[in-house]
Amino acid sequence: xxTPTPRTPVPVHSPREAPSPVHSPREAPPSPAxxxxxxxxxxxxxxxGTLKVTGEFAYSSDMWMDDMLWGATLRSPHPHARIRGxxxxxxxxxxxxxxxxxxxxxxxxxxxxxxxxxxxxLAFGKVRYRGEPVAIVAADHPETARRALDRVRVDYExxxxxxxxxxxxxxxxxxxxxEAGEDLPPAxxxxxxxxxxxxxxxVRTGAFADGATAAxxxxxxxxxxxxxxxxxxxxxxxxxxxxxxxxxAEDGGVDLHxxxxxxxxxxxxxxxxxxxxxxxxxxxxxxxxxAFGAREDMSMQVxxxxxxxxxxxxxxxxxxxxxxxxxxxxxxxxxxxxxHGATRDGRLVYATAEIVLDGGAYASTTAAVVGVAxxxxxxxxxxxxxxxxxYGVYTTNPPCGAMRGFGAVQACFCYESQLDRLAAELGLHPxxxxxxxxMSEGSRTATGQRVDMPLPMADMLxxxxxxxxxxxxxxxxxxxxxxLPGGVANTSRGEGVRRGVGxxxxxxxxxxxxxxxxxSTARVRLEVVGGEPAVQVHTAAAEVGQGLVTIKGQIxxxxxxxxxxxxxxxxTRVGSAGSSSASRQSYMTGGAVRAACLAVRARVFELVRAAxxxxxxxxxxxxxxxxxxxxxxxxxxxxxxxxxxxxxxxxETREFRHRATEMLDPTTGQxxxxxxxxxxxxxxxxxVDVDLGLVKVVALDAVQDVGRVLHPQQLAGQIQGGSAQxxxxxxxxxxxxxxxxxxNPSFTDYLIPTILDVPPMRIEVLEHPDxxxxxxxxxxxxxxxxxxTPAIVAAVRAATGRPLSxxxxxxxxxxxxxxx
Amino acid sequence: MRVTMTxxxxxxxxxxxxxxxxxxxxxxxxxxxxxxxxxxxxxxxxSCTVFLDEVTVCACLVAAGQAHGRSVxxxxxxxxxxxxxxxxxxxxxxxxxxxxxxxxxxxxxGLLVQTEDLLRRTVAAGAGAPSDAEIREALAGNxxxxxxxxxxxxxxxxxxxxxxxxxxxxxxxxxxxx
Ligand code: FES
Ligand code: FES
Numbered sequence: 002x003x004t005p006t007p008r009t010p011v012p013v014h015s016p017r018e019a020p021s022p023v024h025s026p027r028e029a030p031p032s033p034a035x036x037x038x039x040x041x042x043x044x045x046x047x048x049x050g051t052l053k054v055t056g057e058f059a060y061s062s063d064m065w066m067d068d069m070l071w072g073a074t075l076r077s078p079h080p081h082a083r084i085r086g087x088x089x090x091x092x093x094x095x096x097x098x099x100x101x102x103x104x105x106x107x108x109x110x111x112x113x114x115x116x117x118x119x120x121x122x123l124a125f126g127k128v129r130y131r132g133e134p135v136a137i138v139a140a141d142h143p144e145t146a147r148r149a150l151d152r153v154r155v156d157y158e159x160x161x162x163x164x165x166x167x168x169x170x171x172x173x174x175x176x177x178x179x180e181a182g183e184d185l186p187p188a189x190x191x192x193x194x195x196x197x198x199x200x201x202x203x204v205r206t207g208a209f210a211d212g213a214t215a216a217x218x219x220x221x222x223x224x225x226x227x228x229x230x231x232x233x234x235x236x237x238x239x240x241x242x243x244x245x246x247x248x249x250a251e252d253g254g255v256d257l258h259x260x261x262x263x264x265x266x267x268x269x270x271x272x273x274x275x276x277x278x279x280x281x282x283x284x285x286x287x288x289x290x291x292a293f294g295a296r297e298d299m300s301m302q303v304x305x306x307x308x309x310x311x312x313x314x315x316x317x318x319x320x321x322x323x324x325x326x327x328x329x330x331x332x333x334x335x336x337x338x339x340x341h342g343a344t345r346d347g348r349l350v351y352a353t354a355e356i357v358l359d360g361g362a363y364a365s366t367t368a369a370v371v372g373v374a375x376x377x378x379x380x381x382x383x384x385x386x387x388x389x390x391x392y393g394v395y396t397t398n399p400p401c402g403a404m405r406g407f408g409a410v411q412a413c414f415c416y417e418s419q420l421d422r423l424a425a426e427l428g429l430h431p432x433x434x435x436x437x438x439x440m441s442e443g444s445r446t447a448t449g450q451r452v453d454m455p456l457p458m459a460d461m462l463x464x465x466x467x468x469x470x471x472x473x474x475x476x477x478x479x480x481x482x483x484x485l486p487g488g489v490a491n492t493s494r495g496e497g498v499r500r501g502v503g504x505x506x507x508x509x510x511x512x513x514x515x516x517x518x519x520x521s522t523a524r525v526r527l528e529v530v531g532g533e534p535a536v537q538v539h540t541a542a543a544e545v546g547q548g549l550v551t552i553k554g555q556i557x558x559x560x561x562x563x564x565x566x567x568x569x570x571x572x573t574r575v576g577s578a579g580s581s582s583a584s585r586q587s588y589m590t591g592g593a594v595r596a597a598c599l600a601v602r603a604r605v606f607e608l609v610r611a612a613x614x615x616x617x618x619x620x621x622x623x624x625x626x627x628x629x630x631x632x633x634x635x636x637x638x639x640x641x642x643x644x645x646x647x648x649x650x651x652x653e654t655r656e657f658r659h660r661a662t663e664m665l666d667p668t669t670g671q672x673x674x675x676x677x678x679x680x681x682x683x684x685x686x687x688x689v690d691v692d693l694g695l696v697k698v699v700a701l702d703a704v705q706d707v708g709r710v711l712h713p714q715q716l717a718g719q720i721q722g723g724s725a726q727x728x729x730x731x732x733x734x735x736x737x738x739x740x741x742x743x744x745n746p747s748f749t750d751y752l753i754p755t756i757l758d759v760p761p762m763r764i765e766v767l768e769h770p771d772x773x774x775x776x777x778x779x780x781x782x783x784x785x786x787x788x789x790t791p792a793i794v795a796a797v798r799a800a801t802g803r804p805l806s807x808x809x810x811x812x813x814x815x816x817x818x819x820x821x
Numbered sequence: 822m823r824v825t826m827t828x829x830x831x832x833x834x835x836x837x838x839x840x841x842x843x844x845x846x847x848x849x850x851x852x853x854x855x856x857x858x859x860x861x862x863x864x865x866x867x868s869c870t871v872f873l874d875e876v877t878v879c880a881c882l883v884a885a886g887q888a889h890g891r892s893v894x895x896x897x898x899x900x901x902x903x904x905x906x907x908x909x910x911x912x913x914x915x916x917x918x919x920x921x922x923x924x925x926x927x928x929x930x931g932l933l934v935q936t937e938d939l940l941r942r943t944v945a946a947g948a949g950a951p952s953d954a955e956i957r958e959a960l961a962g963n964x965x966x967x968x969x970x971x972x973x974x975x976x977x978x979x980x981x982x983x984x985x986x987x988x989x990x991x992x993x994x995x996x997x998x999x
Pocket of ligand 1: 858859860861862863864865866867868869870879880881882
């Protein structure tokens with residue numbers, strides 16, 4: 002059998018330093034200094050960089066085999082309908098069509114799901130969202146496959162959509178999206194599942210824990226602000242479409258080349274649906290064109306495997322952009338109500354929040370999103386009396402799940418808006434009010450979890466405030482319209498343009514929470530190749546663009562003192578690495594690579610003792626690896642690895658776990674549910690054309706504490722990329738859904754920031770190590786996505802005086818036109 | 822139908838092309854040149870940008886038949902032969918890696934072609950390095966979801982500098998093992 006377009010194992014040789022864009026006031030000494038070039042703390046070249054600029058890097062949509070077929074998916078045109086019958090005869094008869102499959106052809110489990118198995122592989126009984134897969138086709142040309150879909154006849158009885166998430170949460174008469182008696186697995190007892198509620202999580206502290214009413218607690222405050230907020234549905238909008246190639250194998254199994262965030266969780270869902278043991282479903286990570294949460298849930302995985310097994314031929318499926326908008330989960334849109342009370346001198350007394358997250362048709366990660374939204378719903382503030390009620394619900398809207406920031410984004414926009422309102426009431430600078438109420442190391446979150454790591458929030462806020470401001474717009478002289486709202490559309494030459502400044506802070510949990518057994522696995526092999534020591538690192542972790550592939554090599558170089566490191570392609574031949582999400586891979590897979598390297602090191606030192614180079618009782622601590630040699634503090638170089646190892650190899654595999662976390666108490670929401678906290682502070686400067694409602698973000702500067710910088714250049718890329726996605730949510734990105742139907746499934750109508758929309762972004766990175774984490778690092782990818790949104794909206798408010806309680810902010814919100 | 826084009830300097834034929842196929846589809850699926858990307862196939866993202874008779878186009882919007890008899894240059898044709906004849910990265914390609922402008926890399930082929938075009942019209946034409954505003958204008962049709970564009974702008978500045986003054990020796994090399 003021929004193999005698909007090969008993915009070249011990525012060599013990480015000859016690292017070269019890139020200039021560091023990160024200004025890093027180092028507050029604490031780093032953990033082990035890296036002496037090997039290209040080690041931890043430096044910015045070596047990405048090992049996949051060359052392949053990516055020559056066009057040779059094989060993404061999942063680039064896979065190709067001689068005899069392959071193309072798969073295509075028939076999707077429901079209705080958001081909510083009963084399926085009376087499906088007739089595939091017209092499609093089956095078409096020349097070039099090799100298979101047409103429906104739910105009846107699913108060999109094993111008919112449903113799958115990340116946390117809760119409720120999503121049909123192919124719809125049966127009912128469809129619950131528009132775009133739900135109903136049938137799949139394999140044909141010899143993608144156009145033939147598409148035309149065959151037109152010939153599949155599905156008889157639907159259209160039902161009324163369940164479009165209003167608030168009604169779904171609270172109205173006992175609301176129709177059920179998942180009806181009783183549907184044979185679904187039992188829900189987690191602590192999730193308070195009932196009706197259309199996927200999970201309800203309350204949090205109570207202070208007087209609220211003792212049963213006090215809002216009115217009683219309100220009496221303790223001098224100043225009260227309330228707000229109702231709305232967050233639109235954001236799309237991850239990765240550029241590489243959902244795609245993959247399934248190849249039938251001689252053992253009756255299947256090999257799947259796929260773009261995903263977590264190979265093993267895909268495998269654990271695919272195998273039961275195919276009725277195969279997991280070892281017969283082998284996954285290899287194909288090149289991933291971005292993820293941002295949208296590849297946590299499966300899309301075409303089971304479909305491609307079913308078609309390949311049925312036809313005995315490799316099958317490739319590639320979604321187009323419109324299909325992609327229907328083919329993955331989105332960020333939960335939310336309705337939120339907040340109330341904050343403070344004393345006259347600006348101390349928070351109490352806060353309440355009611356958060357309703359629209360999970361859409363299937364559970365996906367909604368329960369975990371509720372866990373984050375509830376536990377972090379009030380942000381990084383010391384609040385004596387807190388009450389949060391967070392709900393995640395089923396509707397017939399597009400399914401929602403993971404997106405960068407995962408439930409913390411929606412809340413952050415609201416609590417930061419509330420703090421700004423309060424600051425205005427109190428006549429305080431927004432930064433000053435935040436500093437007065439800032440959490441720090443030793444504080445407790447609203448869930449009673451003690452922050453047992455540095456959290457220099459007040460210092461970060463001061464630094465953000467003191468960063469240099471962009472130059473004022475010149476009052477006279479020539480105008481460059483490109484720098485104004487509206488740009489070359491030439492809508493203004495400066496008249497009606499006002500400047501505003503705003504701040505935002507966000508608190509994000511990093512790694513998986515709420516008692517999840519979160520681990521990663523790494524295999525590290527040290528051997529001599531061509532007379533030189535060389536290291537191979539093998540994990541199943543998904544490189545999605547973030548640069549984990551670089552980090553793995555850096556860690557191996559630092560721990561083993563060997564420059565030549567090869568990172569093998571990720572696949573299921575090695576144990577699970579967990580998900581490339583929750584900002585967790587540097588921590589978790591980084592931790593696993595480090596643990597495996599330390600085990601290899603220990604084995605090398607045993608060899609040194611066995612060879613009599615040091616005494617039998619010579620402890621490991623007095624030995625080291627550097628420059629491809631074993632060194633001893635007292636005696637210098639003992640032996641080169643090449644001489645010591647000869648033809649033998651040392652290989653070790655290790656699993657790495659972070660410390661255990663707890664479930665939230667189902668009635669009080671108390672519990673140390675999180676592993677680690679990350680924080681970013683943003684200051685945004687905007688120019689607003691107040692007549693036309695157009696916004697130009699002039700500057701978007703950030704201060705973030707990352708514990709320890711592993712790769713300064715890649716870190717900057719994470720912070721800037723995350724900030725830009727927050728900008729998108731603030732000003733332009735929204736999947737418009739009406740009547741449960743997506744109205745703008747294209748990049749023509751769903752706008753993501755272009756290079757004209759994103760301003761220069763200055764970054765200040767702090768390094769206060771987390772004593773619990775490998776190298777003291779803190780996951781860095783998500784926090785900037787939280788704080789940039791409220792900072793920008795605050796800046797637009799400052800420029801316009803409008804309340805702006807809904808994101809994305811629309812031109813009509815700025816100019817004050819009512820719309821329903 | 823049969824479509825014949827000169828692609829990256831080589832004459833290539835594609836047979837049995839259906840009239841509805843785009844230049845992008847023919848490059849990717851019939852000629853084995855998958856470097857040009859397919860992020861939207863609607864002309865909105867720029868990931869499929871190629872030179873058609875040395876003018877940049879979105880290959881997803883060009884019908885394959887329109888390219889018949891013409892010359893196409895894709896990301897695969899950007900690498901230059903070094904002094905030793907071994908293929909090496911062009912200044913623009915090298916600058917994108919060196920500046921950290923490549924994350925997932927799906928936008929990269931289109932950005933590289935567009936940047937190559939910008940530098941040809943500016944530095945290489947003796948008009949000096951493009952300003953930041955000119956860089957933004959030239960790349961306004963290329964979406965990138967990962968980088969926030971800061972590193973992309975840095976990469977273009979770096980490539981312009983190298984085009985103007987030469988790439989420093991000892992820095993990122995041509996002819997390096999790929
Ligand atoms: S794929 Fe051609 S513009 Fe997006
Ligand atoms: S690097 Fe991922 S889209 Fe640009």
